Amino acid sequence: MTTQPIPYAAFSLRRIGAMVLRYWYLMRSSWPRLLELIYWPMVQMLMWGFLQSYVDQNASYFARAGGTLIGAVLLWDILFRGQLGFSVSFLEEMWARNMGNLMMSPLRPLEFVLALMTMSMVRLAIGMVPVTLVALWFFNFNLYALGFGLAAFFLNLILTSWAVGIVVSGLILRNGMGAEGLAWTIMFLLLPLTCVYYPVAILPGWLQTVAWLLPPTYVFEGMRAILIERSLRIDLMLMALALNAAYFIAAVIVFLRLLDSARRHGSLIQTGE
Amino acid sequence: MIPDQSAIAVDRLSKIYKGNPAVDGISFALPRGSITGLLGGNGAGKTTTIAMIMGLVMPSAGSVRVLGTDMARERHRVLHRMNFESPYVDMPMRLTVAQNLRVFGMLYGVAGLEERIRDLAGQLGLTEFLDRPTGKLSAGQKTRVSLAKSLINDPEVLLLDEPTASLDPDTADWVRGHLDTYRRRRGATILLASHNMTEVERLCERVIMMKCGRVVDDDTPARLLDRYGRQTMEDVFLDIARGRGEAREAAQ
Numbered sequence: 332m333t334t335q336p337i338p339y340a341a342f343s344l345r346r347i348g349a350m351v352l353r354y355w356y357l358m359r360s361s362w363p364r365l366l367e368l369i370y371w372p373m374v375q376m377l378m379w380g381f382l383q384s385y386v387d388q389n390a391s392y393f394a395r396a397g398g399t400l401i402g403a404v405l406l407w408d409i410l411f412r413g414q415l416g417f418s419v420s421f422l423e424e425m426w427a428r429n430m431g432n433l434m435m436s437p438l439r440p441l442e443f444v445l446a447l448m449t450m451s452m453v454r455l456a457i458g459m460v461p462v463t464l465v466a467l468w469f470f471n472f473n474l475y476a477l478g479f480g481l482a483a484f485f486l487n488l489i490l491t492s493w494a495v496g497i498v499v500s501g502l503i504l505r506n507g508m509g510a511e512g513l514a515w516t517i518m519f520l521l522l523p524l525t526c527v528y529y530p531v532a533i534l535p536g537w538l539q540t541v542a543w544l545l546p547p548t549y550v551f552e553g554m555r556a557i558l559i560e561r562s563l564r565i566d567l568m569l570m571a572l573a574l575n576a577a578y579f580i581a582a583v584i585v586f587l588r589l590l591d592s593a594r595r596h597g598s599l600i601q602t603g604e
Numbered sequence: 605m606i607p608d609q610s611a612i613a614v615d616r617l618s619k620i621y622k623g624n625p626a627v628d629g630i631s632f633a634l635p636r637g638s639i640t641g642l643l644g645g646n647g648a649g650k651t652t653t654i655a656m657i658m659g660l661v662m663p664s665a666g667s668v669r670v671l672g673t674d675m676a677r678e679r680h681r682v683l684h685r686m687n688f689e690s691p692y693v694d695m696p697m698r699l700t701v702a703q704n705l706r707v708f709g710m711l712y713g714v715a716g717l718e719e720r721i722r723d724l725a726g727q728l729g730l731t732e733f734l735d736r737p738t739g740k741l742s743a744g745q746k747t748r749v750s751l752a753k754s755l756i757n758d759p760e761v762l763l764l765d766e767p768t769a770s771l772d773p774d775t776a777d778w779v780r781g782h783l784d785t786y787r788r789r790r791g792a793t794i795l796l797a798s799h800n801m802t803e804v805e806r807l808c809e810r811v812i813m814m815k816c817g818r819v820v821d822d823d824t825p826a827r828l829l830d831r832y833g834r835q836t837m838e839d840v841f842l843d844i845a846r847g848r849g850e851a852r853e854a855a856q
Contacts, residue, residue, distance in 0.1 A: 337684045337713045339680075339681055339682075339684060341680075343713065345710050349706075350711075352710070353696065353699070357698055357699065360698045360699070423696075427694060428692075428693055428694040429693070429694060429696050431660070431690065431692070432693050433711075434660055435658050435660065435687075436711040437683045437684040437711060437713065439680060594659075594660065594661060596621075597626075597655070599660045599661070600655045600661060600692075
């Protein structure tokens with residue numbers, strides 16, 4: 332039987348769905364992969380939650396700022412786990428030596444990126460929803476009580492995590508698995524600079540300028556404003572969104588350039604070290 | 605100038621890595637429905653040539669057209685009409701055979717996908733393995749899964765890099781038979797890179813011999829045997845690899 336000729340489609344939701352299905356099959360087949368999604372965010376939240384409880388009882392400032400540590404941990408995990416969810420799905424293809432099959436298929440680079448973004452959300456939901464519920468149960472910290480603020484925080488953090496994930500994936504495509512370490516560590520560069528656990532004012536003046544160039548800084552400042560001053564800083568969220576839009580577009584351009592460079596240098600058929 | 609109606613048209617194609625030519629100005633055209641072997645020793649440039657035909661590697665110079673489409677610029681327009689198989693690329697091991705074929709069928713936009721998977725599994729003797737993780741199959745069974753993936757979209761152009769590497773003679777013979785049947789039924793164009801001379805003699809109606817990134821000979825197996833005065837393609841291959849062909853030509 333000869334099948335019907337397949338029409339060409341410049342963009343296909345079905346191809347994106349195929350990749351999401353591929354990662355879903357993989358996760359479903361491996362309980363350690365599912366456990367890993369929840370394990371570390373849970374450990375982090377418990378550790379910082381108990382620390383918060385301790386300092387609440389001993390310092391009047393923290394008593395006023397109830398929940399800032401747990402809130403910071405949960406929001407940091409959205410940023411970190413969002414990028415990791417993107418990058419690990421990408422790395423699964425490198426580990427499986429499947430990249431050649433994908434690059435030779437009709438899957439377009441932007442469709443691949445959209446599938447990785449979708450999986451980042453799925454992995455984040457599996458990992459973070461149970462952790463936020465445990466935070467509510469153990470420490471009476473309700474992340475969802477942040478309301479619209481939480482939606483704005485989430486949007487800005489996930490956009491940053493995807494931008495970083497896209498660039499890291501491009502670097503791995505171009506440079507091979509020697510660049511894999513970046514996927515696990517690059518986000519930690521943002522940990523001190525985006526002022527996750529302390530106000531921006533603590534940083535030296537020149538470093539404050541750097542911090543304000545990073546969208547997550549606005550999110551963590553915004554979180555402290557809600558928890559300490561009970562005010563939602565829309566101005567901070569809009570600024571973060573503008574920066575994120577610029578960084579996201581730049582990340583996609585960098586990814587496409589790195590992919591072209593990988594094709595010029597023959598890196599796509601040498602996906603080892 | 606290579607005619608555009610060829611299935612694959614390679615024109616003065618070169619790839620240079622850090623000053624070293626991996627492929628050095630090769631040209632050939634494969635008519636639709638033909639099956640051609642690309643032969644050469646390690647480092648001859650076969651894999652780089654196939655990678656450039658697929659558009660995975662950008663040429664330093666020259667061009668590749670597949671089904672009339674420039675692969676350096678517009679490969680996405682034709683990728684759904686071609687496919688490939690290589691022992692250097694794996695199928696995801698944790699996914700079952702059916703899951704892998706479903707994912708790739710969706711990527712290639714195959715209509716009536718579940719029926720297509722059942723048909724292919726029947727043709728390739730994979731029906732009983734459809735629900736088994738691909739990583740738990742034997743080497744021969746995995747090769748059949750890769751072959752099923754490469755045929756999922758009923759491709760008009762099929763690129764095969766060492767399709768029977770690491771297979772036992774019986775399985776290898778079965779794979780060759782299936783490829784030949786597929787080409788005749790579909791009218792597909794097949795380009796086959798191989799070290800296996802038996803395979804080339806059995807399957808290919810034309811052989812392109814490569815050495816040091818260049819095409820050093822290009823003819824039917826029968827004419828090559830005649831020209832080199834040899835009984836087997838293996839002897840022809842050794843003559844070319846060791847430079848005896850050039851010495852003979854010089855002496856004549």
